[in-house]
Amino acid sequence: MVSILDRKLRRDLANRRGQFIAVVVTIVLGIALFGGSYDAFLNLQASYDHMFDLLNTADMTITGGDIDAIVADVQQIDGIDAVSTRTVADVPVRIDGHHKMLGRLIGMPVGEQPPVDQVLVLDGSYLGSGTEVLVEQHMAGHFKLEPGDTIEVLGPTGWFRVPVAGVAASAEYLWPAPSRQQIIPSFDDFGVLFAPEDALGGVPATVAQRQVLVHYRPDADRAALDEEVKAAAVQHGALDTTTLADLPSNAALSEDLAGFQEMSVMFPLLFLAAAGMATYVLLTRLVLSQRGQIGLLMASGFSKRDVFGHYLRFGLLAGGLGAIIGAPLGLLLGGEISRLYTGAIDIPITIIHVRASTLAIGVVFGLVAGAVSALAPAMRAAKISPATAMRGFVPPGKGRMSLAERILPPLRRLPARWKMVIRGVGRNRNRTISTIVGVVLAVTLVLTFWAMLDSIQVLLDRQFHQVNRQDAQLYLTVPVDSSILDELQGLDGVALAEPVADLPATVRSNADQYHTELVAFDQTTKMHQFIIDGDVKPLPDDGVYLGDSLRDLLGVSVGDEVTISTDAGSFTLPVAGFVHEPLGTFAYVNRSRLAAELGVGDVANTVYVQFTPGVDREAMRDRFGELPYVGAFIDARALEAMADQYMGLFYVFIGIMLALGGVMAFALIYNTISANIAERSSEIAMMRAGGVARWTISRLITGENVLLTLIGVVPGLLFGYVFALEGLATYSSDLFKWDLYIRPTTYLFTVLAVLVAAFFSQRPVLKAVQQIDIATVVRERSL
């Protein structure tokens, strides 16, 4: 009995293979993308964790304060595995004798790795003498540095040559971000070097920072230890305490991890919902058209359960097939995404696991989606009365005037064929809802990602053109004075040079503290715009501007006082406002005010310059490189270029989302139109028999389809907006502040993309309409 029903099921599927394939493809995509993004998340997390474990990465990094006292106290805390100290200094470095940049020298013991924050030597050897360095792999890759090469470092007595012992990877610098305020590095301008600790002894105290590195035992209560270690550090005057999670590199990579994790929820939700709708539409139509067969089966002794199971199996088959194809595809995708991602950012070790749990979840997702979507039609089939069904009579749907005609009476004067189009939209409410939901899902998918791309582009533009107005930053080897400023200002290609102070600092309130950079400009600076509540404001005489993340992080408001600690001293100022800047969270003061607070004549330690329009930026780099007192040159546009380079990945991503949104819209609209046309085949045949041309019918169907799509577009745009808003909000932190900005053209292109998908989805159906057998169909009753 069952085998015959199974045979019927197979043939039903074969007769509707187009719609069935559309459903299966959507399920495959949902499950594959789930597996891909979820496994990528797990693989990347495992890869990072492996590096952290392998290299004994510090669970807490303490900067400044009484180092010896901190070490002594921390070592007494139960749960601590190892403690070590080191010196870190940002100093000018010269590559190939001319390219000046900022190098971060990190002190390491000679001859053996430190107990905490070790490095993985990828090429060459570990530090064997007190006169060589290890180059971090990103810097080595960018400048093609190899063991045996030499670089120059600016010491107290001038430039001196240092041989490269090897190339190393560091878990602390998996992504070489200089600080939480500069999460996007420019490899041209910043690199990390591991140098003998003793060699750093000669670095001036103004640029060198002493650090304590603390590693916890694996079984320790990390949260409790964080609090205890932090308290000990603060007690001894530490400027900053940074947990492993808050390391600039880790914080940046965690943003992407969170993205993969979010996608592993969002993708299956969107695609399986679309597949569910498509299955529901297909099965509902199938049950309706097979009413007579169902009646016959039940009249012949098949139970309601047999009939229910028969139609439920349809959904299970679609879900199962989608899962069988999608789950292993997801596995491959997860591995590939992990490899591509770690390759793109040079993570040295990529861990890719085959996880049975991901496969199992994928299969369960598929089966559940298939079963849930088939449930309602299968129940409807089982409830059919055999007597009624075998009469084959289906009461005609109750026609009524459309809502649009009721709202806009002039529409009632439209030709009958166009009224048919308008009313066709509401003809089968469930199917209309399914189509609209499909369109909503597709528009949401496309707009969400496109909006995020827009927002990132606009915010980068705001950061690098409205907020940061400088073209370059110069680190000088001599004190900044007016003669140097005059000389810089007189250089060909320089429009303006301004002295600026840029100091590591800790901002404290009564509630908390935050380590950042304190940047001091002239009050009339042309190098930076302070945007407060949407308006550009000048620097205050008496007060500090804080990045607006600090409003919550420090629990302060305008007028509250904060204490700012730098290596040069501490002082207290009221908060004069909160600046809204996309990248980083800085503190800004008036330069003369800072000098007065610190009790020194001048505090400038760097110079910002603006170029004359159209200048050759590489030529400017060379020109500054030739000046003996310029230690390092940071090209502001190089940072922007770096950001743009990574946007390239986003473009690919958006392209993929567009394609997937198109596939989703295609699958659902194709199925709903197929069902729609199958239901109306006799009406269409009647119209053809009455002399209505094929292209007129195609036009009417297209009109109805476009109308349905447009109805779905409006809530889709709304959902896309909300999803993008929420998505950006989850990424916003003190590192990034993503405000949603969507270009008007993005709305337009999203709508066009979905309309194109809808248009193409009806092509196979229109082809079937063209080939409709009028003679046969007009003699059949519409079902």
Added chain:
Amino acid sequence: MSVVQLRDVSKTYGEGPTAVHALKGIDLEVEQGEFIVVLGPSGSGKTTMLNLVGAIEEPTSGSLVVDGIDLTTMSEDERTEFRRAHVGFVFQFFNLIPTLTALENVQLMAELVGKNHDDSLQALAVVGLADRADHFPGMLSGGEQQRVAIARAMVKEPPILLVDEPTGSLDLDTGRQVLAKLREVSDVHHRTVLLVTHNTAIGGMGDRVIRLHSGSIASIQRNERPLTPEEVEW
């Protein structure tokens, strides 16, 4: 004057041993305004004949001229144009569009040939449904729906009305009402009506009755006094 001329018309579906010869060498002429009833059991070829005359299908061989137009070598688009201007169809299952009112169902066809709202209303009035113009098909009885289908076919004012089993889905009284309207179309509006049915009782209504058997004309009978619909019993 002959409005329909079939000369040695054959229609074969398929090829080789599985070929089905639906019509075999049919010769027939139908005059303007005639009410022809085509009778025959299932598979006798009566619907095929209707479809050929209505240019829904094309003959395999022979000559077919309808309303002065040779249908034997027409393209699909030309056949569409022909159906638009020269024939009206009425089917057993009405095939009304459920989302359009009775009037709008008629207008759908009227607009094809440039007829206006009043013409559609007039066509409904002819079938006695002017007062039901704004009703949707779901609100009409089977007989009323079939009368809307007749109005829809007539509104284009085609010279020929092709009617396929018009009473197949109706009870006797309703069927008689529909037949009465079809007869009126022929008698009052001088349209040629070609009605196919397996219901032999309806044969008495025709000016002529053509009996088909296995794709050939078995007999042609002229009724000297066609029955009125009220006289028809089944």
